[in-house]
Each structure stands twice: as structure tokens, then as C-alpha cells.
Amino acid sequence: MNVARSGSSNRSSTPTPVTPSSSSSHAVIISAVIDWPPSSKNVASGASSGTSSASRQMAAICVGRSTRPIVAPAAGPPHLPDCPAPAGVRGPFRRLEEAPGPPPLLASETPGRRVRRDAPDRARPAWRKQMAGDRKYHERTVAPVPDPPAAVRRLAAEAAGDHFCYEGPDGFAVALDPVAELVADRRRLLLRGPDGDVERAWSAEALRRVPDLLDELPLEAWRCYGWAGFELAAARDGLTGLAGDEPFLHLVIPAAEVRFHASGTLLRALDPAVLDVLQERVEAAPPPAAEVRPRAVPDQDAGAYLDAVEKAVRYIRDGRLQKVIVSRTVPVGFPVDLPATYELGRRANSPARSHLFSLDGLASAGFSPETVVEVSKEGAVVTQPVAGTRARTGERDRDDALRHELLNDAKEGYEHALSFKIAVDEMAELCPDHPVTVREFMAVRDRGTVQHLASSVGGTLTAPAHAWDAFAALFPAVTTSGVPKRDAYEVIHELEPSGRGPYGGAVLTYDADGTLDAAVVLRTVFQRDGRAWLRAGAGIVAQSRPERELTETREKLASIARHLVPQAG
Template identity: 45%
Template sequence: MNALRQVAALARAGFEDYVAFEKDGVWTFAAGALASITLDATHVRARGALELDEPWSGSPCAALRDVLARLPFPEWNVYGKVHFGFAGIVPALRLQGVDAPSGELVRLMVPRTEVRISANGLSVRGEDRERVEAVLAAPAAPVPEPSPVDVRNDNGNYRDRVALAVKEIRQGQYQKVILSRVLRIPFGVDVVGTYELTRRGNTPARSFLLRLDGREAAGVSPEVIVTVDADGGVVTQPLAGTRAFGRGADEDSAARAELESNPKEIFEHAVSVRTAQEELRRVCRVESVHVGDFMGVKERGSVQHLASLVCGRLDEGRSAWDALEAVFPAVTASGIPKRESLDAIARLDEARGLYSGAVLRASHDGSLDAALVLRAIYQENGAAWLRAGAGIVADSTPDREFEETCEKLTSVAPYVVPAPDNPA
């Protein structure tokens, strides 16, 4: 079996909680919780190898960092998710007069078992080596059959919401906001099978598959929110500006040329890059912050985007968690200025949950990698859905932004696999 099929087989093997995370052609499958850490608007909690239930105040990422420092292991890796609502408890972004977000905002786990799969082979760390080996030695399951979902169904008045946002932008309330729409799937979904087919059809910056506390998600992330290496190097990669991809060489080339010359798309991308620089300067040595590969084009499955790298080096006394808090939520999933765009999102969008949040892994050595949760499928309590958004600026038109959501939804919608007991 290739790496993708191996990850799918492990995800089907009955582990209660797991996170699969792909970076640069290397998959890690992390399963079972030696310790789990959760954070909401008032408390941070740990269960398992570390037991605590404490109020927190100030910086939520500092609260997480402090709990991780108390883990009873000399070396550890954590995997987990951060909901978009986490932005509502970041001190610099809190909205006056708005209630704190409810429910769990962060869930991390220190896994019992970590399986690393790459072109160089497979390694297993932890308690379930024999179980892992048995799963991977078994015959591969058949490749699942999808039941594509119609991306053009709009029950959320998306165009009307875009028109209202354009009006507010032209009134000077904010410069840019990302508005999204939910596409509900009318049947139960095989999330693992959907992940396998979606990953085959896309070229993501990161991909992920998870089941945590009964909630499932899988996605092909087009960008990282932030990556921090063990030496303090920081990279964020804002993508903004979108056109369809995969329609044939001539159409793709024409779409790319139009993307690279379109004033609306160039403006949208440039202001995102400027914001990313300002955010990194809060936690990095100011002179180290710079832009690399400005306005390149990244092909991500059914779409292509303008992309730039914004890089820096952590300042003295700063950590990877400080960097995450500085850039969260991703500017390409929220807007500019962030505080005002978050207010617009609260008024004009449905509650987002994990959509446009992060799936991440972090380590005792100070490294952290947080993938932006887009191009994903979600399933909870028997309900499954897709979601996509578009960046709204003063020159936006409702029809074009709706079309952009269709282009993005097409990264996943053709690959949705019905659950075996609930065919479409």
C-alpha cells in the first residue's frame, strides 16, 4: 500500500481518537491519548497523564504553552485542532460588547502511538506497534466510490450577504472580509474514504484527517497559518486571489494570466501580505521579517491562488505559541482589519466551528506547524457538510464571489463518499 492508503487503513482500524497530518510528502498518524488538553473561554483542562482544571486569563496561547510545559514526559509531540472562535479570546481581537465564544475552542492530544510514513519507509513509536503492523499487513480495502455533491446549491442567501459586505466596505467600515457559505450534505459520509479520494485529486500544502471526541474532519489545506522550526524560524503563507484550475492547459493558462493582472485580486493579495508582515513584527525581530516569492501562483486542486511567503525569526523570549496567536486567524480567512472583519463575520456568517481554524502539531523542541482548515469536509452528530468562502473587497461582485466558492468547493465535492450504511 502507498502512504495514503496506509493512513486510510489506520484510520479505519478503530482507534478512538486520531489525527493524521501530512507535510511535504510525510504522513504522521497519531492515535490514542496519553494526555488530552482542552481550552475554552475560561478554563484550560488536561486529562490522562496530566490532570488539571484551571481558569486562565491573559493570553490563551500562553495558557496552553504553560500546560504543555507541565507534561510528565521529557519529549512529546501534540496534535489537535483550534476552532475559528479562538479568535474571540485573543486579547488583541476581542470585540467589546460581544459574549465570549462558547464551547471547546482547542483540543490537543499527546498520542499513545505515532506512525510516520514516508518514501523512506515506516516507523512506529509508542504502544501499538503490533496492532499497526497487523493493520498494514492486511489486504487493502477497495478504493471507495464517490457520490459527488452539487456545489451550486445556495440556501444561505450568499449573494445578498456579499452585497451587504461590499456596501459596508465602501462606507469605510473595513477593507476586506471573508464570507463563507455552508453546503450541507443530505447523507452520512465516509470521512476516511472522502479524504483518500480528495487527497488523490489535490496538491495541498498540508492535508489532515481527524476524529477527536467523536467529531470528524478531513481536508487538503491550501496554506499554512504559521510554521515555526526548532531554531525559531517563522513562516506564514497568505494566499489571496483565486481562479479555477484543472480545466485544460489553455483555460488554466488564461485564468492564471487574468489572476496575475486583475487589480481586485492583486489588491486583495497585497493587503494580506502587508497584514502578515505587521503581525510577524509583533513576535519576531523586526529586521528579520521579509517577503519571499511575492505573488507567485500555487495550484491547489480545482483552484490556483496568488501566494507569498512572509518570514521572520522569533524575538528573544517569544515562542511558537506566541507566533500562532499573532497571526490567528489567518488573514486570508478573516479580513482586514481583523477586529472589524471579525465583527462583520459574526454578523454575516454562520458560526464557523473548525472551518478556517487550524489543525496543528507541535513539539517539545519548540516547533509548531498549523494548517489552515479550508477545502475540508466535516461530520458531527450524523450531519455532514462542506464550506467555502471568498474574500470580499470594494470591487467584489456577488456573482463572481459565489462562483469563487463553487471553484473552491470543487476541491472536495466530487470526492464525497457516502457512509456504507447510508448510501446517497
């Protein structure tokens, strides 16, 4: 087997072949994982890598054997090939491609005609009538803000209507006053725009054509912000009975934006007069940070969760599936000040992404440990499977011991490798004309009160595939669903007493130039109609112990519960 390793000085250079016989521990682990069963020599000689022999053996069982070349960075952890998916696993990208023809039209529509109608669910906002001449965003760059989380808190707290804040790879961004929105449930997909509304009967093909609908909006250089609920996956795959009646996709394009960068703060608005208002708010002194004492959150329904885990383990041992993430909901006994909670929690956490939003009555603040997918405008795709957890206490010696335990736990290694393999399979199906690049494998990432095993898998899209196809192919994250995904949707629906909504789904930004960034919704507090709640889950495999999985949910809940700020009064 040849393993291609890219040069460190020039990423575009031709990969140089190396073989598993290399003296590096990384090459030894590649050999141990791919050439199963590994020899005792290979297993033992990889001990210096920090990954236990038990974890590597579990990874080998999961991944199997392959001779297809892969691409690896010049220095870094081991990498695995795009192996065939296990029986019963079919990528959502393939399912979307199989849907024939255009999306079905409603009885009131004819092909090629946009239907202008009043929104059936709520009154048309006044700003919608004032948008006729404003199609281009006006921009202004002002000085960088020294404390973006505080500025985000201020903008969100003072927002008169719906808003969406997203921390992406380039910094924080705040979207205000939606000028267009797209909402989908199991009955329909509805786009409300400046020139009227377009409605489609729900189908997987209608979902796939979301970029076409957005491109028809009379707006230049737009950016969408929004969330995709976990139930979107079931509806996309034909399991509409599992989707419930609530919306499972909500995207908005704002009339005004603030994007915080280290080099400066970009203000954008369709109305140039709004730029002055935005600048005044951004440059104003932020309110004092909230001070809060941790308040107890009731740990209810622990017994029901233990029962659900036991049942999931039985399903796995009976061969129904290989892994499933089972979650539980914990109510918060007081209304939460979400902007203040976001600021406080962001200072204490080290997330991959973070968000704060209020859309159509549903509000949320969270700190995601991983991304579902990242797509550049050039078509580079990355996904970050995260699975395997131990607590993080802040005490160095204790955390080092827990880290060692995490790296040497066979169950955690198997759980991660199983999720990693599916991520590689899905990436290979999405990017068939390019090699799959494994940038990182089983690294430990600190995320607030927990530490995780994390990997990174990359690929390159080939036209006509685009960013939305990548999102469809990789959503939901295997680390919030299971293996196979479709069977996991059914088991989750059976074992969890309520629908997930955004939990386990994604928050995302999607730009007109094809850039997309989507993060998994975890470590999050939700609020609607004065009722607030938390949710956390654990990955269940055949080796799972219910008590340990319950403990894992408590560790994850703590990363957000300790930062909850009650509403004043």
C-alpha cells in the same frame, strides 16, 4: 532605499545590497510597489514579470512607502518591507504581552498546586489509569509504505477511538488513542493528563501559557495534534461574546503514532507491545480504493450569501474595514465515509497540508491550500498568505487563460497585496530583532479545482519568544479573517448565520522541541452526529462583485464535493 539580497550559494552569508535601479524586472516591481505613486516607466517595464500593472498599483496603494531594509532570495519574485500597519490594526502578539500576571485560578486552586480531579464532562478513559509507569515513547522504524494515503485510511477506519492524521512538510502522521488532551472554551482551559487535570479560567494569558502546561506533563518527546477554531481569535482578543459556547481549541497527545517518511515508517508507542500491533496494521495490504461518482451537493442559501457580500462591501466603502472573508455553509445530504473521502480527495488534490480527524464527536477531512505558520526548532518562522482565486479545469489552454486573468485582475491583486501586507506587519512585530524575508510574492499555486495567488513571508524568533507565540501572533490567517482582524471578527459574526468552529481556523502539530506546523482549515468536509456539511468563503474588498464571489465559493466547494464517499449502507 537599500534592498538586501541573500546569496544563493550560502544562505548564512551577509546580504549584498542592491537597489531598485537594477535591470531585473523584480527590482522594477519593488520600486513600483514601494515608491508610490509609480512612474509610468516603472509600471510598464515590469510587464514581463507576469504581474499586471493594475495588480502592482493596487499593491502599491495597499503597502504604501517604506525605507526599511528587507531581505530577498537571490532569485525570485519581488519583495516588500515590513511597513507600518494601517490605523486600527494591532497584532495579537502585542495583546498577549499586555496581559499582566499569571492566569486567574479557580476557587478550588492555590498557586503552585496542580489540581487532581475527575474530568467533569466525561468519564475518565481506562487507559488513563494504566499510564503510571509508561512515560517514554518506544520507537521502531520499519520499511517505507508505498501508498501513505491508503495506509492513513486504513489506520483511521480501524481506529477504535479518537484519532488525528496530519500531512505536514515531512510526510503523513497518524495519532491514535489520546493520553492527554487540552480543551478550551470561553469559560475555561482544561488539561487532562496522566496525573490528573489542571483547569484555568479562560484568558488570553492562560492561552499563552499552554506550552508551560504541556511541558509539565510526565511525557518525553511528545507531539500535540489538534485544531484551533476560528472563534479562538475573538476570545483571545476579549470578544468572548462572539465565541459561542462550543470549544474553540482541542489538542491531544497520543499514546501511539505512525509517521510515514520516504526513508522509513516510524512507529511510536508508550506501551512497547503496541508497536507489534502498529507494524501489523501498517504492513497489511490496504483495502481497495473507493470508487465514487460525484453527487450533487445542494447549493442552498445563495441569495442570502449575495446579500451578505453586498452588506460587507458597504461596510468597506464606509470605512469600517478594508477586507473581510465571508463564508457560507452547504449541507451534505448523506453521511460521509471520511477516511475513504480523505484518500480519494488527497489523490486528486495538491494541498499545502491535509488532515483527517475524529475528536470528541467532531470529524473532519480537508486539504489546506496554505499554512498559518511554520516554526522550526531553531526559531525560523514562515507564513503563507494565499488570496486571489480562479478556477482550475484540467484543460491546459483554459487554465492558462484563467491564470492570466487572475494575474491581471486589479481586484484580485489588491486583495492579495492587502493580505500580504498584514502578514509582513505581523511578522515584523513578532520578530523585531531580525529582518522580514519575503520568499515569494504573488506566485500562482494549483490547489485542486482552483488556482491561487500565493506569497511566503519569513522571520526569526528571538528568545524568550517561542513557537506558540508565533502561532498566537499570526492566527487566524488574514486570508480567512480580514483587515483589520478585530473588526473582521465582528462583521463575520454579524453576517454569517452560524459559528465557524474549525473552519477558517487551523489544524496543527506542536512538538516538545518547539517545532510547530499549522495549516488553515479550508476545502474541508465536517461531520457530527451523522450530519455532514461543507463551507467556503471569499475575500470581500471594495471592488468585489457579489456574483463573482458566489462563483468563487462554488469553485472552492467543488474541490472537496466531487470526492465525497457515502458511508456504506
